[in-house]
Amino acid sequence: MIDIVIEARKASIGHGMDVKRILPFRLRRMIGPFIFMDHAGPVDIVPAATHNMDVLPHPHIGLSTVSYLFGGQVTHRDSLGVQQIIRPGEVNWMTAGRGIAHSERFEDPAALAGGSLEMIQTWVALPEKDEEAAPAFDNYTADELPIFTENGVWMRLIAGNAFGLRNDVKTHSPLFYLHVVLQKGARFGLPKEHSERGFYIAKGSIEITSRTYAEGQMLVFTKGSDPMIIAKENTTLMLLGGEPLGERYIWWNFVSSRKERIEQAKADWKEGRIELPPNDNEEFVPLPEDKSRPAGGPPPPPQALS
Numbered sequence: 001m002i003d004i005v006i007e008a009r010k011a012s013i014g015h016g017m018d019v020k021r022i023l024p025f026r027l028r029r030m031i032g033p034f035i036f037m038d039h040a041g042p043v044d045i046v047p048a049a050t051h052n053m054d055v056l057p058h059p060h061i062g063l064s065t066v067s068y069l070f071g072g073q074v075t076h077r078d079s080l081g082v083q084q085i086i087r088p089g090e091v092n093w094m095t096a097g098r099g100i101a102h103s104e105r106f107e108d109p110a111a112l113a114g115g116s117l118e119m120i121q122t123w124v125a126l127p128e129k130d131e132e133a134a135p136a137f138d139n140y141t142a143d144e145l146p147i148f149t150e151n152g153v154w155m156r157l158i159a160g161n162a163f164g165l166r167n168d169v170k171t172h173s174p175l176f177y178l179h180v181v182l183q184k185g186a187r188f189g190l191p192k193e194h195s196e197r198g199f200y201i202a203k204g205s206i207e208i209t210s211r212t213y214a215e216g217q218m219l220v221f222t223k224g225s226d227p228m229i230i231a232k233e234n235t236t237l238m239l240l241g242g243e244p245l246g247e248r249y250i251w252w253n254f255v256s257s258r259k260e261r262i263e264q265a266k267a268d269w270k271e272g273r274i275e276l277p278p279n280d281n282e283e284f285v286p287l288p289e290d291k292s293r294p295a296g297g298p299p300p301p302p303q304a305l306s
Contacts, residue, residue, distance in 0.1 A: 001225040002208070004028050006218040008039065008200075017043070017053050022200055022218050023122075024250060031220055032196040032242025033173050035063065035125045035255060039202060041072070041118030055104040058285040059274045060096035061265045062131045062248075062255040064124040064172070067092040067104075068158060068179065070202075070236075072117030077277040078102035082137045089142035091158050091169055097126070097133035099265065099274045101284070120202070120238055122177070125248050128257050130172045140169050152186030152231070155179065160242065162191035175242030182206070182231035190239070195223050197241035204235025252288055266290065 004027060008020035020039040029035065043053070057077075067074065069088040076084045076092060079101045086092050094102060106117070126133070146165045147156050159169040160176035176191055182204070190197050198220035205214040207230040213219060221227060229237075249256055254265045268274050270287045 001222060001227055003220045003222045005213065006220065008216040008218070011038070013038075013055065020216060028220055029250075030125065030196075030244065030248065031198045031240060032175050032194060033125045033245050034122055034175070034177075034240050034242070035248055035250060036121075036123035037200065037218075037238075037240075038121045039119075039200070040121065041070075043072070043117040053106045056283050056285045057101045057103040057276050057280055058253055059099060059101045059265065059269045060094075060253050060255075061099050062096060062126055062257075062261070064093055064095045064126065065102075066122045066124060066159070066177070067094075068120045068122075070118040070120070072119065073106075073108050074117075074119065075105045075107050076102060076137075077105070077280040078135075078137055079275040079277050080135060080137055081278050083279060084137070084139050086139075087142075089145070089156070091138075091140040091145065093138045093140070093159070093169060095126070095130075095133065095136045095172075097130065097135045099268060100135035101274050101276050103277055103280045105280070120200075122240070123255065124171070124173075124175065125245050125255050127173050127245055131256060131261070133172075138170060140167070144168065152183035153188055154181040162193060162239070173243060173245060176240065178237075178239040180237040180239055182229075182235045182237065184231055184233050184235075186231045188229040188231070188237075189226060190221060190229075192226070194241045195243055197221050197239070199237045199239040202236040202238055205232040206230060206235055206237075207232055251290075 006025045008022050010018055011021040012018050022037040067086050071088055074086040145156050145167050156179045157165040157167050158177040162176035200218040201215050208227050249259050249262055251262045254262050256262050
């Protein structure tokens with residue numbers, strides 16, 4: 001039934017800002033097309049330190065980043081010239097394709113007051129045919145995303161299809177991504193439309209077959225299993241999965257089905273061939289030192305939230 005339980009690990013993205021890193025995990029690199037997942041916050045800092053949290057312009061290839069906020073506010077800028085304030089409940093889907101650079105700035109101190117900033121960042125690997133697609137960015141407001149409520153269960157479909165719900169978020173392969181809130185005692189199951197499925201416990205705790213799982217754990221399930229999930233307390237889950245895409249290589253902020261494409265991306269960023277955001281181009285994250293690792297070893301950790 002349960003294939004693996006992944007414990008979130010502490011990871012630093014610079015300037016003293018730590019996140020809970022869930023994917024990739026050495027024993028489970030992907031769930032469907034999802035290859036990366038970070039949980040940031042709740043963040044509580046003094047206003048004077050806000051700039052220290054900023055994620056400077058940095059590159060991506062071969063993936064889509066998905067930014068989803070529980071609270072707070074972030075300003076996204078990218079090399080397409082897009083400037084978008086990311087707010088709670090929205091979907092911000094950036095497809096890197098052949099290459100894009102973006103920044104994430106925390107420019108409103110009020111949005112950080114009282115530990116209100118909390119966000120989930122995921123990366124979705126692209127099918128091989130779309131890895132070199134033109135970069136794109138789309139924002140979907142909360143009222144564009146279907147919500148279902150029943151018997152102590154509230155859920156919002158972020159992307160894909162599940163439980164008969166669909167929306168217009170553009171994806172490149174079969175997947176599902178849901179924000180689910182369970183009231184204490186509520187019972188819940190997994191969608192059956194996809195072969196790879198799992199969920200991350202962002203808050204609270206649940207019970208499956210008399211065993212309790214808590215905040216900071218991701219549960220991944222075997223194909224065809226149908227667990228009964230019981231909320232031990234008010235609980236927030238992030239459900240995700242889909243159909244597998246095959247092996248992917250990941251180094252820093254680059255994802256590809258081909259090792260040589262990763263090397264090309266390194267050179268492109270180092271030589272300035274990936275453009276910076278036109279309205280945020282005074283600073284950027286340099287290419288990290290490429291330290292050699294044993295074959296099959298863990299990749300260098302991604303620097304950015306997304």
